Amino acid sequence: MPASPWWRIGWRNLGRNSRRTVLTATGLAVGYWSVVVITGMADGLVADMVRTATGILSGQVQAHAPEYLPDRTLYETIGGAEGTDVPALLHAVEAEPGVLGAAPRVYAGGLVSSGATTVGVLLLGVDPAREDSVSRLAAALVEGRLPTPGARELLIGRELARQLDVAPGGELVVVAPAADGSLGNDLFRVSGLYATGIAELDAGTAVGPLAAIQELLALAPGRVHEIAIRIGDPWAAPGMADSLTRRLSAAGAGPIAVRPWTTFRPELVDYANLSSGSMWIVVLIVFAMAVFGVANTLLMTTFERRREFALLLALGATPGGIVRAVLAEAVALGVISILLGVAITVPVLVWWHHDPIDLSRLFGDFTMAGALVRPVLRTDYPLSMCFYAAGALLLTALLAALYPAYRATRVPPADTLAGR
Amino acid sequence: MRALLACVLGALLAAPLAAQRTAREIVDHVDRMLRGSSSRGEITMEVVTAHWQRSMDLAIWSLGTEYALIRITAPSKDAGTATLKAGTEIWNYLPRVDRVIKLPSSLMGQAWMGSHFTNDDLVKESRIIEDYDIAIGYEGARDGVAVWEFVLTPKPDAAVIWGRIEEQVRREDMMPTWAKYYDERGELSRTITFSEFRRLGGRLVPAVMTVVPTDKPDERTVIRYRNLEFDIKLTPSFFSLRQLRSGAE
Known part of the structure; x- marks a missing residue:
């Protein structure tokens, strides 16, 4: 290695004052730690929000008839007016690796009335047994129980129940324009109440068993509007939607549109982008502060060694060599700092991933972008930020070394060696 | 040609001034034509x-602008379903579940x-004349028939869902021929066409009304009056929730 003398000089210089080297490296490592951990927390918060927002009802992936969105017309069921083999379709969806659950649904605009009060709502027909594997409606139950499959029972939001002045066990008239043009109307019993913290759900939605809602709407059992799908990693949703589209068209399910949450909840994508964008500001601030600290240290080490540099110059070393030695020292310092940084970062990431910091005692729960958020700081593993931060750290060390290296080449050999 | 042009121009310019009162009267006449003081x-x-x-098949009763009762008489699946308007309240009766529900005003549209x-x-x-300002948009011949075309603009504080209504009325017998309803952005929302002018209940009325929504030109609702009586004996007590529930008259 022809350049090795300069590298060796740089490396050895670090050992000259090992306490100072350790302190500087620790400073850089803590900078690395804070950037990576804060990013991990922010990623965790965003992923949690996406999971919460999509997990309450929508799922992370949805399958519809191609024309169903955005109008959500009653007639646009999967497979057209003939409907489809719903159990077979669900089976095909669940055969896809990574799918944790799939649930069929029908939607319709309708009225629920307690007699004196009538409210326009979104009627949602679900398979209560399957719904639990996709959404957290069951977890949002605050009173009563889930509707019994096939029974004319409704699960309604607590706010809607307050407006209608009904309690579990109470009776509601449900009216909805049916697919055959008639006015579907029937009596439903309130089985339970839920509270999600999301206004549209709590005040504007009534959930009933799939079969009962289909009967009200004059829809055959094979006619559903949506298959809602839950997957593990929300960021895998776009790829999952693509492979499900291929799988379902290969399975002969007819024309079907599979969309990830990034398509039907674009505001969540915007929020995630905003969050990761703001992380770069943190990176900038942390390492800008570090530049000056490291520059100060290197300036002192080069000043202390000015006689050495003078001797080297007097013996015929080129200024380029001196610069290389100082930069080599900086790179070596950077590498040590990265190793130290990774060593203190990884255990904390693992720890806070598995045992997240719970701030709910301080703040309580809150909603953000229509999603209920628990203030639990579960850190994710920000893999790309680990590398970006390492690069930024190395760049910081190099930047900080530029001026000291320049100063080292400007040492006047004769005067310095003479002690003048 | 010049004389004709002058004539039309003159009519256009004079009309807004001279015909304002008449315009109101004509539109009001058309509005009340199918209603009378009471009707069945x-x-x-x-x-x-x-x-x-x-x-x-529907049976319909009305008393002034305050009361109306509409009941479905056929097909048998829906027979008995009824809507009652009393003052500002609307109630629906659903025979299948034997319940009466009140509709909130937000569902009027x-x-x-x-x-x-x-x-x-x-x-x-x-x-209509209480909610709209009425102007004559055109007066003259359309396809050889003398007509007025009125432009109805909502009064500033009127609680109506339309941004503008245009209505064509034949001069000779004051029969409406069409009405166009525009939404608040000024886009045509639906067209009602009146036809089959006949004597029903002693009055000349358009016996058939056809509604075509502009965004779905293949869809329509056609209302055909099979018979109509005016100024019959009806009292406000007829328009009760009890009457709403009862299938019989």
């Missing part, structure tokens, strides 16, 4: 949509029984 009628309503087509009419159309809150 039998109607067949045919609804055609992209997905289904059905026909319903919703389709009535799946048709292209809204709840508001069937149980109008007030007379």
